[in-house]
Structures are given as C-alpha cells and as structure tokens.
Amino acid sequence: MGKPKTIIEKIWDQHVVHQEDGKPDLLYIDLHLVHEVTSPQAFEGLRLKDRQVRRPDRTYATMDHNVPTIHRNVIKDEVSKTQMETLKKNCEEFNIPLADIDHPDQGIVHVIGPELGLTQPGKTIVCGDSHTSTHGAFGALAFGIGTSEVEHVLATQSLWQARPKTLNVKVNGKLGTGVTAKDLILAIIAKYGVRFGTGYVIEYTGEAIHSLSMEGRMTVCNMSIEAGARAGLISPDDTTVEFLRGKRHAPQGADFEKAAAEWKALATDEGATYDATVEINADEIEPQVSWGTNPGMVIPVSAQVPSPDDAETANEKDAINRALEYMGLEANQPISSVHIDHVFIGSCTNSRLSDLRKAADILQGNKVAPNVKAIVVPGSHSVKVAAEQEGLDVIFKQAGFEWRDAGCSMCLAMNDDVVPEGERCASTSNRNFEGRQGTGARTHLVSPEMAAAAAIEGHFVDVRKYSVPTA
Amino acid sequence: MEPIRTHKGIVYPLNRANIDTDQIIPKQFLKRISRQGFGQFLFYNWRFHNDGEPRKEFSLNDQKYKNASILVAGENFGCGSSREHAPWALQDFGFKVIIAPSFADIFYNNCTKNGILPVRLTEEQTEKLINNAESSTYSITVDLENKVVYDSEDFKATFDLPDYQREMLLNGWDEIAVTLTHDDKITQFEEQRILK
Numbered sequence: 001m002g003k004p005k006t007i008i009e010k011i012w013d014q015h016v017v018h019q020e021d022g023k024p025d026l027l028y029i030d031l032h033l034v035h036e037v038t039s040p041q042a043f044e045g046l047r048l049k050d051r052q053v054r055r056p057d058r059t060y061a062t063m064d065h066n067v068p069t070i071h072r073n074v075i076k077d078e079v080s081k082t083q084m085e086t087l088k089k090n091c092e093e094f095n096i097p098l099a100d101i102d103h104p105d106q107g108i109v110h111v112i113g114p115e116l117g118l119t120q121p122g123k124t125i126v127c128g129d130s131h132t133s134t135h136g137a138f139g140a141l142a143f144g145i146g147t148s149e150v151e152h153v154l155a156t157q158s159l160w161q162a163r164p165k166t167l168n169v170k171v172n173g174k175l176g177t178g179v180t181a182k183d184l185i186l187a188i189i190a191k192y193g194v195r196f197g198t199g200y201v202i203e204y205t206g207e208a209i210h211s212l213s214m215e216g217r218m219t220v221c222n223m224s225i226e227a228g229a230r231a232g233l234i235s236p237d238d239t240t241v242e243f244l245r246g247k248r249h250a251p252q253g254a255d256f257e258k259a260a261a262e263w264k265a266l267a268t269d270e271g272a273t274y275d276a277t278v279e280i281n282a283d284e285i286e287p288q289v290s291w292g293t294n295p296g297m298v299i300p301v302s303a304q305v306p307s308p309d310d311a312e313t314a315n316e317k318d319a320i321n322r323a324l325e326y327m328g329l330e331a332n333q334p335i336s337s338v339h340i341d342h343v344f345i346g347s348c349t350n351s352r353l354s355d356l357r358k359a360a361d362i363l364q365g366n367k368v369a370p371n372v373k374a375i376v377v378p379g380s381h382s383v384k385v386a387a388e389q390e391g392l393d394v395i396f397k398q399a400g401f402e403w404r405d406a407g408c409s410m411c412l413a414m415n416d417d418v419v420p421e422g423e424r425c426a427s428t429s430n431r432n433f434e435g436r437q438g439t440g441a442r443t444h445l446v447s448p449e450m451a452a453a454a455a456i457e458g459h460f461v462d463v464r465k466y467s468v469p470t471a
Numbered sequence: 472m473e474p475i476r477t478h479k480g481i482v483y484p485l486n487r488a489n490i491d492t493d494q495i496i497p498k499q500f501l502k503r504i505s506r507q508g509f510g511q512f513l514f515y516n517w518r519f520h521n522d523g524e525p526r527k528e529f530s531l532n533d534q535k536y537k538n539a540s541i542l543v544a545g546e547n548f549g550c551g552s553s554r555e556h557a558p559w560a561l562q563d564f565g566f567k568v569i570i571a572p573s574f575a576d577i578f579y580n581n582c583t584k585n586g587i588l589p590v591r592l593t594e595e596q597t598e599k600l601i602n603n604a605e606s607s608t609y610s611i612t613v614d615l616e617n618k619v620v621y622d623s624e625d626f627k628a629t630f631d632l633p634d635y636q637r638e639m640l641l642n643g644w645d646e647i648a649v650t651l652t653h654d655d656k657i658t659q660f661e662e663q664r665i666l667k
C-alpha cells in the first residue's frame with residue numbers, strides 16, 4: 001500500500017503529461033467548456049498562428065452570458081449579437097459541438113455540464129470562467145482559466161499548472177431545517193474571508209457535506225472562487241454515482257458500473273493529509289444575507305449590519321465605510337429591516353430544479369410584495385421544461401414572478417436584465433461586487449428560499465418562519 | 472508578447488483591498504471580440520459618472536498620474552471573475568507592472584500571459600510605496616532579472632515569482648509554441664488512456 005492520498009493528488013497524478021524541474025506540470029485536460037464572452041480572442045489567436053483545435057470532441061460550447069431571457073430572438077444589443085454569432089462561427093470552423101440559443105441543451109455552462117453527464121468524477125475540467133469550480137461537486141478537478149489559457153487548451157488539450165496546495169474545509173454536524181448549502185458556503189466565507197483559499201484546492205469534507213444533494217454540493221463548490229480558491233471539490237460517493245446514472249454522456253450499462261467503482265475509489269484515502277484544514281459546525285449556521293460589496297461581507301439574518309467601529313484596522317474601517325455607503329445602509333441596522341426592490345432567482349449557484357422547487361414551496365399561495373419586481377431564470381432550457389412539467393412556473397407566476405428563459409441574466413447583467421442604479425436586489429447569485437447587477441445596483445446574496453421569503457415580505461426575513469412544519 | 476526585463480515608471484497608488492475584476496473592467500465592456508482597446512474602460516464606474524463625465528474625486532483622473540505605468544494596490548488584487556479583459560485593460564491603459572501584497576490566482580496568471588509583471592511585496596512595503604506616490608510624483612524601478620524594486624532614495628525590496636513565469640516574461644515567449652514541442656508526449660498520454 002502506498003501513502004494515503006487525497007482525491008486532489010490522485011486526480012493530479014493521473015493527468016501529468018510531462019514533468020520537469022523548476023517548471024509547473026503539464027496537465028492533460030479532459031473536458032473544456034466554452035462560452036461566448038471569454039473565447040473570441042482565443043479562437044482569433046489560433047487563426048493568427050494557423051493552429052487547430054486539438055480535441056474538438058473534448059470541447060463543448062454554449063451561449064449563456066449575453067442571451068436574452070425574454071423575446072429570445074430579439075437581441076437589441078448589436079455587440080452581444082456579434083459575440084454570439086462569433087461563437088457560432090468559431091464552433092463551425094473548428095468543429096466544436098455547440099448548444100446555441102435555440103438548442104434544447106442550452107443553458108448556463110456550469111448547469112448543463114452536470115446535466116448532460118459531461119461532468120464526471122476524476123476528470124480535469126476547465127472553462128474560461130471562474131465558477132468552473134462548480135463541477136468539483138462531482139469529484140472532478142475543475143477550475144477557471146483566462147482567455148490565453150483557453151487558447152492554450154484549444155491548441156494543446158493541456159495546461160501548465162503548478163501543483164496546488166490542499167485545504168480541507170471540514171463541515172461537522174448537520175444543517176438545520178431551512179438552512180441550505182448556500183447559507184453554508186456564505187457562512188464559511190464570512191468566517192474565513194475572501195482569500196483564505198488562495199493558492200489552494202479545497203476539498204469539502206464532513207457529515208454535513210456528504211448529506212447534501214448533488215445540487216447542494218454544486219452550490220458549495222461553485223463559490224470556492226469567492227474564497228480565493230481556484231477549485232473546490234467533494235469526494236464521490238453513492239449520491240454522486242446515482243446522480244450520473246442514465247445521464248446522456250455518462251457511461252451506460254456494464255460500463256457504468258465499472259466507472260462507478262473507479263469513481264468511488266478516487267475518494268480521499270483514510271489517513272491522507274492536507275496542507276491546511278479549517279472547520280465549521282453546520283448546526284450553528286443560520287440563514288445568511290450579504291450586506292456589503294464582497295462575498296465575505298455576510299451576516300446571519302438575525303444580525304445587524306456591522307459598524308466601522310467594529311473594525312480592527314484602518315483599512316478594514318475604510319472598507320466597511322465604503323461598503324455601507326455604496327449599499328445605502330446604516331451601521332448597526334438589523335438586516336431584516338432592509339427593504340428590497342428586486343428579487344432574482346437564478347445563476348449557476350442556485351438555478352437548478354431543486355432550487356426552483358424550494359423557492360416555489362415558499363411562494364405557493366403567497367404574493368410578491370407590492371413594489372417588488374421578481375424574476376426566475378432557470379439555469380438551463382431543460383430545467384425550465386422540467387419545472388413546467390411540475391407546474392412550478394404556475395406557482396411562480398401566480399405569486400407575481402416573471403418566468404424567463406435560461407441564461408446568466410441578472411447575475412451579471414450583460415443582457416437586458418439589469419438592476420437600476422440605487423435599487424436593491426435579493427439575489428441567489430454568487431457575487432455582490434459594486435455594479436455587478438448594474439451600475440450602482442445593490443446586491444444581497446441569499447438562498448432561493450430566503451429570496452422567495454424576501455419577495456413576499458418586501459424585506460429580509462428568516463425563512464424558517466415559513467418552513468416550520470405546521471402541526 | 473513583449474519581453475519585460477527592467478521597467479522604470481511613475482507609480483499610481485490605489486489604496487484598496489480586494490479590488491475585483493468587475494471593478495477593473497465592468498461587464499458592459501466585455502462584448503468586444505478583439506484584445507485591443509479596453510484601456511478606455513479601465514475602472515470605468517470609478518472613473519466616470521453615468522453620463523461619461525470624469526469623477527473628479529477618483530485619483531486616476533488626477534493629471535499627476537497621467538503617465539503612470541506601475542499600479543500599487545491593496546491585498547487580493549484581481550479577485551472575482553476570470554476575465555482576461557482585466558489585464559488587457561490595464562495594459563492598454565499603460566500599466567506594465569502591478570504591485571500588491573497578494574493577487575488572486577487567475578488574475579496573476581493572466582498577467583504573466585500578457586507581459587504584465589505582477590509583483591508581490593509585503594504589506595508594509597506596498598504601504599510605503601502608496602504613501603510616497605500619494606504625496607508627490609514618484610517613480611520606481613522594477614528589475615525582473617534581479618527580482619528587486621527600488622527608488623532613487625532608500626527604498627529597496629526584493630520579490631519572488633515562479634521561475635517559469637519569470638522566464639516567460641523575460642523572454643516574451645509564446646507558451647503554446649513551447650507546449651507544442653511536447654506534442655508527442657500529449658499524444659502518448661492520450662493513447663495510453665484509451666488502452667486503459
């Protein structure tokens with residue numbers, strides 16, 4: 001028996017093509033996902049040097065960032081249109097499969113990968129998008145890259161990468177009723193800060209993690225980048241295997257059983273060590289709301305907005321002051337007293353079928369507060385169709401939500417779904433940076449359940465008030 | 472990619488931590504399909520009002536920094552989105568060196584692939600540079616060959632970066648061309664995996 005290894009080391013060792021002293025390793029890439037925003041310059045680079053795409057069969061493209069979510073085929077913005085047409089042209093020229101705007105498989109790149117079974121344990125997966133870490137939920141080593149690296153992977157199906165340090169984020173105990181994977185990851189980042197993961201690949205371990213559904217695991221891994229980590233993953237278990245059974249691009253029949261055994265063998269060995277470990281107790285976590293302008297500025301829903309007087313350093317004081325000003329909040333104001341103008345349920349963090357189900361549960365029989373504009377944007381066309389088959393669209397619409405087509409939408413507001421200046425949005429997305437949802441827009445990150453409850457009441461409220469089982 | 476060996480230039484101080492790539496270049500400017508011309512949009516929402524009028528209070532609009540080519544900022548510079556438009560915008564605006572106590576991983580890589588030199592100094596050292604540059608027009612020299620930053624007076628600091636990235640920057644290499652010299656190994660790797 002060799003030395004016990006983490007899943008991160010196992011996947012790494014299986015993918016090293018070339019090693020040389022004083023250099024990063026040349027790592028083979030199994031799956032390269034592509035979208036319209038970060039790829040045009042990469043394809044242009046190939047053309048300028050007369051280079052080919054090495055493995056179009058390991059590459060898969062979709063359109064998500066720019067696509068309209070109503071009036072699908074009326075793209076007013078000429079530049080958006082050019083970007084989408086450019087992707088189409090590039091995929092045709094280089095023979096890359098593309099789920100374009102009218103395709104039944106279209107959706108947010110990190111939603112459709114798992115849905116189609118392209119995402120599998122043990123794979124190395126990259127995309128010119130920082131939330132590629134989402135795919136780590138399956139026990140894949142998945143990370144975001146820049147456009148130069150996109151070009152490099154297109155041309156060589158490999159990347160030069162320094163072996164990362166490993167970080168164990170151990171989540172003990174169980175999450176309480178009404179407390180979700182989103183609250184968990186927000187609480188972790190609130191506790192340890194927006195850069196505790198820098199230079200590491202995170203493995204999330206512990207009882208609370210393995211009790212999560214695959215959807216919940218994707219939500220957690222999705223936001224690894226918000227902790228500074230390039231990737232976050234979870235060792236495969238039975239939940240992982242069952243999710244993939246029957247998925248279109250997963251192995252089928254006897255091959256599936258063989259693959260399943262290999263996947264489970266990738267799990268971190270008993271006794272393996274990490275470069276660092278942090279712990280958190282799941283039972284202490286409440287539903288969370290972000291109050292500031294980075295994903296570490298997060299508090300429990302029962303808490304008050306921080307005050308500059310709480311700051312330990314001058315820089316921190318400055319940051320709190322700037323965030324309060326941008327967000328239009330008072331120090332020490334209870335977060336539950338904050339009124340909202342918009343609700344956005346969507347994004348690669350929280351737009352899968354189970355997210356929509358949970359939000360609909362809260363909304364059933366209720367109405368969105370007057371003056372609140374609420375939209376639901378399913379993560380993919382198939383999520384939309386499945387939700388409609390269950391009648392979720394009807395619940396949302398009756399409550400007063402708009403029911404949209406799939407895309408990134410108001411997560412980054414590159415299409416027409418923009419939060420106007422100075423207005424406030426309860427959002428299930430992952431980033432509350434200044435201007436993220438529109439210039440001057442104010443974003444509060446929450447779970448889908450918390451977003452639904454806020455939509456009803458017009459301000460933030462502890463969703464557990466709704467999910468307490470009635471006697 | 473242009474090689475970078477030694478660079479002397481004016482420092483622009485931006486004393487904030489966690490500057491994310493959404494601030495460096497807001498998403499409304501990501502729709503172009505070329506690498507050029509992003510400089511005009513650098514820090515757009517900080518530099519301009521909605522009607523396009525420059526915000527007087529934002530320091531980059533100060534004439535004093537017009538020819539700055541070295542940006543010094545707080546920790547965790549370049550966090551958030553992986554958009555390479557961020558280094559493209561910085562470079563197009565005229566920045567050749569970025570100094571901070573720490574950088575987000577993807578941003579750091581994106582810089583080195585575009586001939587921008589990211590330099591990690593300690594918190595005290597960056598603060599010193601920021602203070603000096605806030606009070607007067609202040610130039611420093613960044614010497615990548617010897618991995619040292621100094622001014623004409625008494626400031627001198629060494630820094631580190633991985634050898635591989637240093638070589639790339641010093642020589643302005645085309646990384647894909649380097650990788651393609653290992654093409655046979657990639658093919659071999661692919662063949663072995665199919666057999667397995």
Ligand code: SF4
Binds near residue numbers: 347412429430
């Ligand atoms: S939903 Fe948001 S975070 Fe996710 S890929 Fe789209 S823009 Fe990025």
